[in-house]
Structures are given as structure tokens and as C-alpha cells.
Amino acid sequence: MLIAEAVLADGRTIRVRTADAADAAEIVRLVRSAFGHRPPVDPPAAGLSDTVASVRDRLIDGFGLIAEVAGAPVASMLVEVREGAARLTRVSVDPTAQRLGIATLLVNAVLDLLALRGATTVDVEARVEFGYIAAWWGRHGFVPVGGGAHTLLLRRALPVVAEAATADEMQALGRRLAGLLVAGDVIIASGDLGAGKTTLTQGIGAGLNVGGPVISPTFVLSRVHPPLAEGPALVHVDAYRLGSFGELEDLDLEASLAESVTLVEWGAGIAEGLGPERLEIDIRRGLDPEDETRLVFLTALGPRWAGIDLNEVTR
Template sequence: MTTIRPVGAEAAPALLKIVRAAFSTRPVLDPPADALRDTEESLAKALANGGGLVASYDVSAGPENDRDVGALVLDPQGSTLWLRRVGVLPEVRDHGVATMLVEEALARAEGYDEVAVLAREELPRTSRFWREHGFVPVGAARPYVELRRPAPRTYDAPDADSMREIGATLAARLRPGDVVVLAGELGAGKTTFTQGLGAGLEVRGDVTSPTFVISRVHPALGDGPPLVHVDGFRLGGVAELDDLDLDTSLDEAVTVIEWGEGIAEGLADDRVEVRIDRALADDAARQDGLDPRRVRIAPVGRRWLGTPGSSA
């Protein structure tokens, strides 16, 4: 099992060991990777500024057997959180360790507008990894490519009214052609969130679950876009969305897809991913009438870069 822990300057020796092992096995570059010039002192200074993350892999039972296998440095600069020295040991590559590190870094990007990273032009696989995680190239200064993505935002929804309010706030940022992908367990509040979107967009009709009809179109009452509400659980793939008998063009509507995880990447490069989770894992607390939700809104794609308040 892999775990991620935050670290500070005290972890510079461990981080240096990971960075050297990770970067020294990459193809030879000219000029060499900056990471290969790191020292304990330089990493300690960087970690003292913004901290970092270390991934540990449990090679056998018991925490005493955990082995540090990946790391990154968090480098805050104004409204941007930079990710530096992202590396994992060669023997655990393609095991999801880098993805776990990046997801944890994104979770720590609250309060920032964007998250950024530099990738070497000569390493297209590395750039592809970042694009698969929602980062888009915004410029190049050889030998580097700069990639960015909007920082996610997390909101607490103690009740259904709060959930609708969060949806309505996001609606104010949406425009025709936008896609919103909703994820969360059964009963998490995806339809309630969509009701808030519909109210914010000022569309006609009661927003209910599309489970039995696969999709439902809510025309706009005014000059705004209509809302297309889709059940992604019963949608076989992206191609089937185009085959739906809709009386509106998706380019002219805001499309909301419940259970959309897994097809979002092929549906739209620019999208808003919304995940709704229960904030309390304690069943006893829920029996007392407390069942709040936590809503994570993560815009993805060039459309949302540099957009004030893009995360609602």
C-alpha cells in the first residue's frame, strides 16, 4: 500500500535520495536536469518555503517496513503553486505513485488560482503524463515546456440547500458548450447539485435524476444556454452521446453528466469535474441527522486558465 505524507526541511536527505535515483535513470539530457545539481542544503531551503510530499510503499506488514519511493516539492509563487522535483523510483514507475503524489498536491492547492509544472521537451512521455492529469501547455522556453491547470476548490455542503447554492454559484461561470462531470456514490447529492445549476442557469422544468430516460433537456427561460442532463452510468461511451435524440446542440447547451467518470476525458478537453463525498464516515453521526457533503470542483482545460473565480 502506498501512503503520502507532508514533509518539511527535515526531510531533505530522504528527498535528495529519491530525486537522485529518479532523475539519474532518465535519458541523458543536454543540459542535464536541474534536479541532478540538488544538494541537501538546496532542497532544505526549497522545502522550508513550501514543503513537500513523500510517497512511501509498504513492502511488507508493518509501518517500520515502509520505503520512500516518490517525492515532490511544493513551490508557492504568488497565486500559482508550482510542483518541482516530481519523481519516483524506477522500480515503482507505472504503479500509480506519481498520480497519487499529484492528486495530493492538487488537494493542497486550495487558495491558489493555478498549479504549474515544467517538463523537458525531450521527454514526451512526461508531458503526456501531465496532460492526462489536466495540465495544458501554455508556453515553452527551451528546454522546458510549461504546463498549467486551474487549482481545484473544495466546499462544505451541510444540507441540500447549501448543495444547490454551490451548483448555482458554478452556473454563473458557465457558458454554452461547457461540460460538467459529476461523480459520487449513490445518494451523494449529484441531482441536488444539478438542481442548483439549473436554477442558476434559469432553465425550465424540474431537474430530476435522468436515470430512466438517459438524458433530459431543460430549455432556457431567458437568453442563457439550455441544460442537458445526462445519466453517464447508462451511457456506453462518448460516441453514444452524439447519438442521443436531443432537440438542442451540445455546443449551444451546458451539459451535465452524472456518473461521468471514465468518459470525461474523451468527452471534452475543457470540462469541470465535480466530486461529491460524504464528509462524515461515522454512521452513528449520520443517525443523529448529520450527513454533510464535501464538494470538490476541479476545472480542467485551457478554457478555465486565467479565468477569475473559475472554480466557483
């Protein structure tokens, strides 16, 4: 099954697909070349003693992903899922294909897939000898939660996924989300042009019962929708033209933050400075261009959201 497709910096197309038992030998080869390329450690990486039979068993028990460039495998990983808790192992990129962003593509693909399958957390282990590897996982949202003498155990929560088949369904999702929102909340909405960020925001505005109309703020950068009755205002920002948090700060959002819900479109990489507690919404289309269905990935960060089950809004 094709999971993801992208164009590498060098112009070649890379495809990520699920692996089946027939891929075991290829995965063993990738694991050996990737792990064998690192300086030796004691005890040796477990992956170095994998066999075709052991990998095949693990592909049948769990699953695997393979990334291919022009049909040739360049990266792979094995995945286990037990009661919503996933574990990634043998994350391997062929040494000749490193530094092209392939590992990031593979990890983002597996995070999406696991979220879609309803998993809630994902773990990975990193050898303590290779601090840069733990740091790499850290940049992908994994934080240390334990470990042993030789390994660090890293974990991240997976987003909750909602599906919106039509623009109406997207607005309905926004109305349900609004039911969870209170003054002070920050939402960062991502997704390509036309993904449905503004459509979702219209639903949020309706749910919050604020003065409209909620439209794309592209030429205005920021628009305040005052509450029509009780409740917070909606501050709707478009960060598309902004290059940095400094430029966002110039909009003086801080002044209205406490009594409003602040939603920043195109805010990823810019609006995080508004606070560590936020709701991140990433809207994506599937691989089929004919299909208008959007997948909405919801990630709530910080104590503000502890105890709130986002699954409540997904249906």
C-alpha cells in the same frame, strides 16, 4: 498531514502526506534514484546535485509531498508557491515503484492541495530530451507555455474549490452556479455514487427556473426540464451506463444543445466530445467518513469562460 490514500493495482495501500524537514534525506535519495535511473543528459538534471541541506531549505521555504507504501517512501516532489502561482520540482518515483500509477496519484494530490490553498496555476519543467515526460504531463492537463534550450515549461490552471457542508448548501451552490449559465453550456459532473451530483443539479434546476423535479436520471438516461419562464432548458443526463461517446451521441443531445444547459453526470471520459468548452465539476468527500462536507472542484475550459471568475460562486 495525510493528503490522499489509495489502493494500488497490486493491492497495497499508498499514502500521500506532506513532507517535513526531517524527510530531506529520504527525498534526496528518491530524487537520485529516479533521476539517476534516466539516461544521462547534458547539462545533468539539477536534482542530481541536491543535498540534504538544500532540500531541507526548500521544504522550509515551500513544501513537499511524500508517497509511502507500507511506511516506505516511494515517491516525492517539492512545491513552491508565489502569489498563487505554484511550481512543482523534483517529481520523483523510485524506479522499483514505477508503472503503478503512483506519479498520477501524487500529482492529483498536489493539484487538489494547491487548489484548496487557493493557488490558480501550477508549472512544471520537463527536459526536451524526454518527450514522453512532457507527454505524460500533457495527459494531466499541462500545456507548453514556453521553455529554454533544455526544458519545456508546462502549465495548467487549477480548479476553484467550493465547500458544501450539507445538501442544502450543495443546492445553494447550484443556484449560484445557475446564475452564470447560458444556453449552449455543457457541464460534466463527476464524483462517486452519493457524492451530490444530482443534489447540485437540483440547485441548478431551481436557479434556472425549469420544470422539475430534478431526480437521478439513472433509468431514463436523459431528461429535459423545460424553462418555466425565460431562459434555457436543463437537459440532465446520466452517463453511468454508457460506455462511450458514441452511445452518448445516440441520445441525440446535439439537437437540444444550443438552446439548453446540458449537464452530464458520470460524464468524465465520455462527454468531452460534446465540445471543448465546458464546465467540469468534480465532487469529493474528505478522508473522514463521518464528515458529510463535500468539496466541489470547478474547472472552466475554453473561451466561453474567459473572464468569468468562478470564485464568485464559492461563497
